[in-house]
Amino acid sequence: MGEFNQAFIYGCSAIGAGLAVIAGIGPGVGQGIAAGYGASAVGRNPGAKGDITSTMLLGQAVAETTGLYGLLIAMLLLFVKPFKI
């Protein structure tokens, strides 16, 4: 590890954290699609609004998990700093 100094490693960690939160794209698209279908379902059947909303929220929360894993990796890289010399 002699040829790399600490600043280089922190810089690379910051770039890695930025790349890790790209994982947020997927859940964003997925949650938007779920919300869109939820809205159209409410438009078709306004009586079932409560059930549709709770099912939609449950699905969105499960879809959100992958994005949160990316966020966690970014947090670890930025704040816990696992790569120290």
Next chain:
Amino acid sequence: MLQNYLLAADPGDKVDFMIHEVFSYQLFGQTVYITTSHVCLLIVVLVLCAFFIIGGNVFKKATEIPSGFQNFLEIIVEFLDGMVGKTMGSKGRGFRNYIGTIFIFILFSNISGLLGLRPPTADYGVTLPLGIVTFLLIHINEFRFNSVKDIWKDKCSPLPPWFPLWLPINLIGDFAVPVSLSLRLFANVLSGTVMMALVYGLLQKVAYGWPAVLHVYFDLFSGAIQTYVFCMLTMTYISNAIGDVEVTKKLSEDK
């Protein structure tokens, strides 16, 4: 010392959302730290204890036509019972106490960021035990209501039971449940905490008044949604593990 407990009251121009050490002691040669998240958890638990004791006293002299505080408590209990009943049906009778308790606990932990505490659920040491309790409940109830043969068949499920090639994959799926449940809650609350810490740390000169809007989103909305999701997923998993057994009959046999 006090500023360590309060997220918003960080002196100096730096972002700080970490867990801090309050004091440490030696236990079996290991250094054990009592951290700010223990203190926040203790505050939450004490407030909830006071709430429950007062509520219990109110219900000791309950009136037929509710008024005031009794009305409020009845609304909470009816909402929680209705939620469990709607999701689990007749299977949910025995789980109303547990689901209600964790619902109130997680909700109050999440919105305690609104009161200036660092939310206890933004610590993985708090959410992982909740996930493990759910995991144990799922599997205890699986074994309570199904025969071992059926469980074996279910674990080998896409392939026939005499050819358990799929068993390891299903087992990994089972063990992923508590991890993903607890990480979901933890990461959501932590992301809200980090955002608020960034606002208060980096925009210190102008952060007066308007971060209340962000608190409404990150603490109230996100916290309530995540509480609801945790409880709904717990109920769904338990209800799936029980299966289509005629539960009311089995429950009356147990008595």
